Amino acid sequence: MRFFTVFDLLINHAKRKNISLDEMYAYFRQRDIKKTQIEELQNSAYIPSELQDSVLSFLNMTELEIALALGRIPEKYQNSFFENISRIAGLLSPDEEENISSVAPFFENEYGKLYNEDCIKVLNTLSSNCVDMVFADPPFNLGKTYDSGVDDNLTTSDYLNWTYQWIDECVRILKPGGRIFIYNIPKWCVYIAGHLSKQLTFWDWIAVDMKFSLPIQSRLYPAHYGLISFIKGTKANTFNNQRIPMQICRHCGGELKDYGGYKAKMNPAGVNVSDVWSDIYPVRHRNSKNRKYNELSVKLLDRVISMSTNPGDVIFDPFGGSGTTYAVAQMLKRRWIGTELGDCEIIKQRLLHPEKDVLQLQKVCEEKNHLFTDDALALRKKNGFWTCESVQRNDNEKPNNEQLTLNMILSGL
Ligand SMILES: C[S@@+](CC[C@H](N)C(=O)[O-])C[C@H]1O[C@@H](n2cnc3c(N)ncnc32)[C@H](O)[C@@H]1O
Known part of the structure; x- marks a missing residue:
């Protein structure tokens, strides 16, 4: 379209x-x-x-x-x-259809196939309703240079036409009940959400807190990326709730939100992930980066994949980049299909030598499903803040129901 x-x-x-x-x-x-x-x-x-x-x-x-x-x-x-x-x-009569030929993968293993091709060319070869989830982190048309030589400075209509083209193909290959995630800047998310709304059911609009961005003249300081998500049909096949630690001050260990009388009811397994993600950090350090261009963190992909798929499911990511999606997918025992126009050797090496990713994922998993990480717990105990154990012991603090409801509203839980 x-x-x-x-x-x-x-x-x-x-x-x-x-x-x-x-x-x-x-x-x-x-x-x-x-x-x-x-x-x-x-x-x-x-x-x-x-x-x-x-x-x-x-x-x-x-x-x-x-x-x-x-x-x-x-x-x-x-x-x-x-x-x-x-x-x-x-x-109306249709334009001549292009001849669709198959393409050979650049690399494959027991979990997935990586193509060193234009994503639309690969999408054209995939059958309808064949993947459980699509995750896409395309170029944002901000004039960046990629080794693939893609033009990242298109006119609005050229960028949107290209975007709609790969999105429509992704929608076609998505299974009913499957979910698509698209990561982009709010300016493009607005158009993308409008376009997707015509074919799929809106699910979530996640604001991923973006640290260290540059101010833009005459506009509010941009501080988030959008991660928009839609479902094919009206019911999601999979939703695995994700729990994360409560946010605390890294100096004193005190909670950043006022949980008031509700603290006795806090789940020791952590707080439910909301649609504002403030705990995802950009991959900037040379040691953790797999290539010189932007790449997403293992933590972000772990959350998206764990939340929306189960082991054995198939994930498609049309814009491989450094291969974060494929690396996390296979560590979580999901299958994947990927394409990248630029250097695919980086992705291949990353998948063949996953040691660094395994360590990162271990760290991410250690932090999940606890109200406090071990370090946070030690800091809170040292500074006399409540812990799950201490509130359970202290029953005197039980708030009345009215106070409880008010506190829940105030703390957004
Ligand atoms: C923002 S990066 C993706 C980064 C990736 N999510 C990661 O974590 O490493 C976008 C990538 O899409 C690739 N790309 C751009 N146009 C493409 C196309 N038509 N087909 C396949 N890949 C493309 C670029 O070369 C670039 O590496």
């Missing part, structure tokens, strides 16, 4: 009428419209009012035709649109 901007319509029209770009800009210049005003339409699916007449006359289209070309059906035409839908479909 393509996302068209007004600029796409202009270019498309110019091509069909053999009008050069210079001639097109000259047409608008005669009407006091600058080239930059036309170029700005690359990011817009709406025509600004001051350009309305000139754009309509250049395209030789009515307002209705333009709305349809941009994927909108104006309210007053909706009934008649649905009444005539089969006639409209009958007037």
Whole structure:
């Protein structure tokens, strides 16, 4: 499904009428419209009012035709649109389909297959409803350089069209009840969520706290990435609740949230993971990084995979990068299918020599399912804070029900 901007319509029209770009800009210049005003339409699916007449006359289209070309059906035409839908479909003919040939994997082992190919090419070879979960961490179109040479500085419409293309294929290969996770900056998550909502059921929008980002002028300081998640159908096949330690001050060990009288009811196995993840840290240290480009942490992938799949399930990640998804998947005994356009040798070596990942995953697992880690418990005891043991011993502190409810609301539990 393509996302068209007004600029796409202009270019498309110019091509069909053999009008050069210079001639097109000259047409608008005669009407006091600058080239930059036309170029700005690359990011817009709406025509600004001051350009309305000139754009309509250049395209030789009515307002209705333009709305349809941009994927909108104006309210007053909706009934008649649905009444005539089969006639409209009958007037359309498909573009020629590309020949789909199979591709050979770059590396495979008992858990998975890695392809050194464009993800869309690989997706085209996979059958429908064949994977239990999709995790995708695509380039964010922020002008970064990757060794794969992918253009990370596309126009809005080119980035979204490419995004919608691989997403639609991922949706096709996802099993009913399977779940897709897409990690991106909020600017793109908004479009991606809108697009996915047309085909799947919204499940979660997770804000992953992002440390050490750069401020942007005239905007709020960006402090999170979005991890959006949708289900194919209406019911998730798998949800394994994840519990993590309570957040405490690393200096004194005191809790960062006020759990008030509710502390006696805290589960010793930890607090339920919410949709704000503040305990995920970027992989920055040269020692822990597998390559010079961005990579996600073992902790993030462990949480996503453990929560949404079971051993033996199949996970697809179209943007391998350093291979974090595949490494964690197989340590957790899940199967995986992966693609990466750039250097796949890094991923292969990582999977062949998993010692560093095993240590990291061990550390992650040690911290899970406890209200306090061993270090936190020692610090709290030293500084006289309550522990699960101490509150169980002290029954005098039981709050009344009203106070309990208030405390639960205040602490967001
Ligand atoms: C943000 S990185 C993924 C990092 C990964 N999650 C990790 O933890 O290492 C995105 C990756 O997608 C790859 N890529 C970009 N376009 C691609 C395409 N069309 N097909 C396959 N890989 C692609 C890039 O080369 C880059 O390594």
